[in-house]
Amino acid sequence: MKVAFALNGRTATWSGPPLTRLATALREDLGLTGTKVGCDAGDCGACTVLLDGRQVCACLIAMGQVEGVRIETVEGLCTEGLGALQRSFLAHGAAQCGICTPGMLMAATELLQRSATPSRADVEDALGGVLCRCTGYGKIIDAVMAVADCPAMEPLAPGAAVGARLPRVDGTAKVAGRDVFGADGIPADALWVRVVRSPHARASFTLGDLAPLRRRLALVLTAADVPFNGFGIYPDIKDQPVLADGQVRYRGEAVVALVGERDVVRAIRDEEVPITWQPEPPLFGIAAATAADAPLVQPDKPRNLLLEGGVRRGDVSEGFEACAAVAEGLFETAFVEHAYIEPEAGWARRVGDRLELHVTTQTPYMNRDEVANVMRLRPEAVRIVPTACGGGFGGKLDLSLHPLLALAAWTLDRTVACVYTRPESMAASTKRHPARVAAKFGCDAAGKVLAADVTATFDTGAYASWGPTVANRVPVHAMGPYAVPHVRTWGAAYFTNGPPAGAFRGFGVPQVAIAHEAMMDELADKLGIDRLEFRHRNALRAGNTTATGQVLAHSVGLQQCLDAVRPHWRKAHADIAAFNAGATVNRRGVGIACMWYGIGNTSMPNPSRMHVGLSPGGTLALYNGAVDIGQGSNTILTQIAADAVGLPVSQFTLVAGDTDLTFDAGKTSASRQTFVSGMAAERAGRDLRRQILRLANAGPDATLALEGGRLAVRDGNEVRTIELASVGALIGEGVFDPPTTPLDADGQGVPYATYAFAVQMAIVEVDVELGTVKVLRIVAAHDVGKAINPTLVEGQIQGGIAQGLGMALMEEYLPGRTENLHDYLIPTIGDMPELECLLIEDREPLGPSGAKGVGEPGLVPTAPAILGAVHHATGVRAHRVPLLPHRLRQAIRAKSA
Ligand code: FES
Numbered sequence: 001m002k003v004a005f006a007l008n009g010r011t012a013t014w015s016g017p018p019l020t021r022l023a024t025a026l027r028e029d030l031g032l033t034g035t036k037v038g039c040d041a042g043d044c045g046a047c048t049v050l051l052d053g054r055q056v057c058a059c060l061i062a063m064g065q066v067e068g069v070r071i072e073t074v075e076g077l078c079t080e081g082l083g084a085l086q087r088s089f090l091a092h093g094a095a096q097c098g099i100c101t102p103g104m105l106m107a108a109t110e111l112l113q114r115s116a117t118p119s120r121a122d123v124e125d126a127l128g129g130v131l132c133r134c135t136g137y138g139k140i141i142d143a144v145m146a147v148a149d150c151p152a153m154e155p156l157a158p159g160a161a162v163g164a165r166l167p168r169v170d171g172t173a174k175v176a177g178r179d180v181f182g183a184d185g186i187p188a189d190a191l192w193v194r195v196v197r198s199p200h201a202r203a204s205f206t207l208g209d210l211a212p213l214r215r216r217l218a219l220v221l222t223a224a225d226v227p228f229n230g231f232g233i234y235p236d237i238k239d240q241p242v243l244a245d246g247q248v249r250y251r252g253e254a255v256v257a258l259v260g261e262r263d264v265v266r267a268i269r270d271e272e273v274p275i276t277w278q279p280e281p282p283l284f285g286i287a288a289a290t291a292a293d294a295p296l297v298q299p300d301k302p303r304n305l306l307l308e309g310g311v312r313r314g315d316v317s318e319g320f321e322a323c324a325a326v327a328e329g330l331f332e333t334a335f336v337e338h339a340y341i342e343p344e345a346g347w348a349r350r351v352g353d354r355l356e357l358h359v360t361t362q363t364p365y366m367n368r369d370e371v372a373n374v375m376r377l378r379p380e381a382v383r384i385v386p387t388a389c390g391g392g393f394g395g396k397l398d399l400s401l402h403p404l405l406a407l408a409a410w411t412l413d414r415t416v417a418c419v420y421t422r423p424e425s426m427a428a429s430t431k432r433h434p435a436r437v438a439a440k441f442g443c444d445a446a447g448k449v450l451a452a453d454v455t456a457t458f459d460t461g462a463y464a465s466w467g468p469t470v471a472n473r474v475p476v477h478a479m480g481p482y483a484v485p486h487v488r489t490w491g492a493a494y495f496t497n498g499p500p501a502g503a504f505r506g507f508g509v510p511q512v513a514i515a516h517e518a519m520m521d522e523l524a525d526k527l528g529i530d531r532l533e534f535r536h537r538n539a540l541r542a543g544n545t546t547a548t549g550q551v552l553a554h555s556v557g558l559q560q561c562l563d564a565v566r567p568h569w570r571k572a573h574a575d576i577a578a579f580n581a582g583a584t585v586n587r588r589g590v591g592i593a594c595m596w597y598g599i600g601n602t603s604m605p606n607p608s609r610m611h612v613g614l615s616p617g618g619t620l621a622l623y624n625g626a627v628d629i630g631q632g633s634n635t636i637l638t639q640i641a642a643d644a645v646g647l648p649v650s651q652f653t654l655v656a657g658d659t660d661l662t663f664d665a666g667k668t669s670a671s672r673q674t675f676v677s678g679m680a681a682e683r684a685g686r687d688l689r690r691q692i693l694r695l696a697n698a699g700p701d702a703t704l705a706l707e708g709g710r711l712a713v714r715d716g717n718e719v720r721t722i723e724l725a726s727v728g729a730l731i732g733e734g735v736f737d738p739p740t741t742p743l744d745a746d747g748q749g750v751p752y753a754t755y756a757f758a759v760q761m762a763i764v765e766v767d768v769e770l771g772t773v774k775v776l777r778i779v780a781a782h783d784v785g786k787a788i789n790p791t792l793v794e795g796q797i798q799g800g801i802a803q804g805l806g807m808a809l810m811e812e813y814l815p816g817r818t819e820n821l822h823d824y825l826i827p828t829i830g831d832m833p834e835l836e837c838l839l840i841e842d843r844e845p846l847g848p849s850g851a852k853g854v855g856e857p858g859l860v861p862t863a864p865a866i867l868g869a870v871h872h873a874t875g876v877r878a879h880r881v882p883l884l885p886h887r888l889r890q891a892i893r894a895k896s897a
């Protein structure tokens with residue numbers, strides 16, 4: 001079929017099958033990859049375009065429907081540079097990873113054509129069909145509402161970058177729809193990999209005759225083809241096969257890979273692949289995994305135990321004996337899906353005796369080493385070139401399609417590509433660990449917590465992934481950010497036939513925070529002490545010793561956070577008392593929660609290496625191996641490096657992520673890039689500046705001005721000019737590895753060099769008949785050491801809050817039942833409350849300009865604050881999250897029965 005239509009103001013023609021999706025035609029045939037595909041099912045809105053001026057999901061429009069219509073895509077917004085809406089998105093920090101941004105922009109464009117000055121409700125209504133997993137929507141709403149008077153961006157003077165609300169240095173491509181994500185830059189001649197996955201959670205299987213399939217395809221890969229068929233995060237745990245070998249341990253596990261022309265691999269149905277299954281009863285949940293007669297998920301892991309360990313300080317029995325009040329509780333959480341809007345995607349090719357992978361990732365160097373290990377190549381034989389990453393949140397730290405791309409490209413010496421479907425992404429990828437946390441806390445009559453005893457067990461699913469990290473991190477954090485003299489905490493992770501549980505924003509700390517904050521509420525209530533003041537009394541402060549024996553010398557801003565929230569807390573109580581006095585069905589409540597979070601790896605080396613180069617031609621570049629997955633590290637690190645050198649951000653170019661061009665900056669995880677890579681960037685900048693000053697024989701206060709190949713160095717009244725061509729390239733290097741020590745058998749040591757602290761307050765309204773909870777307002781006070789870029793810091797906090805809200809109230813991944821964004825609900829723009837961020841800057845001397853990290857802390861206190869508010873409103877304490885309406889309704893009824 002041939003159709004003609006108007007595309008971004010020009011006539012376009014297209015021919016092909018009429019049922020071809022508009023999104024597919026735009027991206028694959030018409031070269032407009034600004035329109036993104038997050039689900040191909042009408043659930044995410046990433047593909048939103050305008051059809052005759054109205055927003056539609058391009059994945060739901062068949063090309064047979066577009067004859068004679070007018071289609072507008074994000075590319076059409078850039079007629080003469082960026083449009084006003086795009087500039088407003090940039091100025092307000094409304095694009096983080098940017099994968100949802102084109103859809104958001106198109107939905108907002110439709111609104112703005114109707115109303116130049118929309119209300120917040122208008123924006124929520126118009127953008128309600130587009131999901132964003134990064135921002136919490138607050139900055140997007142601000143950007144749309146302020147489009148009429150978007151502030152002009154003033155150039156910054158040298159030395160003024162740190163602390164400035166600078167737009168993202170990589171933002172223009174994101175708002176223009178030009179950023180190249182994993183599925184956007186695939187060469188036209190690529191063959192495609194499609195993975196056949198297990199429909200069973202536990203089964204043995206045999207493969208039949210694959211010859212007929214091999215005749216239709218370029219390659220059919222099985223376990224027998226993988227040089228080393230095991231991968232995993234830890235050097236000594238490579239327990240996950242690239243392709244299952246006779247046995248599957250979770251639903252969604254990869255079994256066979258088909259490689260061929262795209263249409264051919266797509267057309268082959270799973271049933272055509274000769275696999276004979278012998279399903280076995282799966283082990284689901286911690287109780288099943290720890291039962292005395294439980295079969296083993298992995299034969300060499302007795303008791304299905306992956307790892308256990310804990311922290312002991314003082315004597316908890318003695319501590320509890322001295323207590324005037326004791327609280328106890330058992331809390332359970334679910335598998336939570338990352339739901340990044342960009343599914344796993346990328347491509348690979350063989351270049352001589354090397355492999356080159358262009359993939360969406362959070363950790364290029366770890367990918368490189370893992371792929372090399374699977375392929376039995378030297379690490380240097382693998383190059384990882386990260387594409388733009390459409391959200392990760394920990395889920396793109398593990399290998400996914402990488403080894404299959406590598407193996408197919410290597411074997412065929414052809415370019416190969418793979419893009420997961422949404423259900424495949426959700427079935428195959430790692431999840432947040434479900435937890436069962438038993439907590440007991442006690443305090444004296446004055447409200448001083450004396451003892452904490454916490455046992456946290458985690459369902460790590462079929463393979464280890466980041467289970468050891470969770471099991472190690474949780475005992476350190478399980479007593480909360482409080483000075484407690486008698487502590488016993490224990491963490492253990494068990495294998496089950498659930499999906500592998502891995503890294504997800506917080507590494508188990510959000511789960512355990514639900515328990516310790518419930519305990520703080522209950523102790524405060526028992527003693528009749530205000531919940532905020534009770535926390536204030538116990539909050540860690542500088543000079544305190546933690547349960548691991550670490551003396552916190554500085555940057556412990558928890559009490560400042562509580563002080564900042566106090567006026568909001570008092571007002572909320574007064575307002576809620578007035579509201580509830582006349583309430584019947586809807587009751588309001590306010591909750592508060594504290595958190596702490598160790599920045600970086602737990603008691604492990606954690607280095608980052610950065611370079612700042614000045615070429616003979618005058619190009620100033622930051623060579624930055626840290627991947628920006630939306631959190632803003634490209635911008636933050638450039639701001640830090642710019643001030644360290646003494647030249648403006650606008651003169652920097654960025655070389656990011658590529659393992660051939662940058663050094664290892666470590667993973668983008670554990671909230672570490674600002675603190676660790678930021679310090680490395682600061683040192684690299686200072687190193688370059690030192691070299692420049694030495695060349696000019698200038699003092700430390702000299703100012704620099706770069707113009708082409710000339711560098712002017714002004715020292716007092718004297719100006720010296722360096723002709724860069726005559727001195728050659730200058731390279732500044734910076735390395736930082738935060739000082740930590742291993743933990744001993746009792747968990748004593750220095751697990752982290754610094755900690756972030758925060759307090760969040762949530763106001764909720766509960767429909768006590770339906771059990772629904774609407775979060776009305778959250779005030780978030782975060783001690784970030786120093787906000788290098790307050791806009792980006794707020795964006796991280798707001799995005800974390802959205803994920804925390806989802807974890808508290810709606811998100812539960814059930815294999816086989818919620819493998820799409822229709823059945824698995826994440827917060828939409830309409831679910832988000834009014835948000836207020838209060839940035840506390842208690843300077844961390846070890847960090848760049850005093851900064852710490854904020855990626856994960858934004859999420860940790862949200863769920864406990866919401867659950868505390870629900871308790872305040874209803875008297876019901878949630879012991880299982882998500883607190884779905886039927887669970888809350890049941891608990892309210894049970895309480896009033
Ligand atoms: S890709 Fe069309 S709605 Fe998700």
Ligand code: FES
Pocket residue numbers: 094095096097098099100101131132133134135341390391630
């Ligand atoms: S910025 Fe919206 S999904 Fe990442």
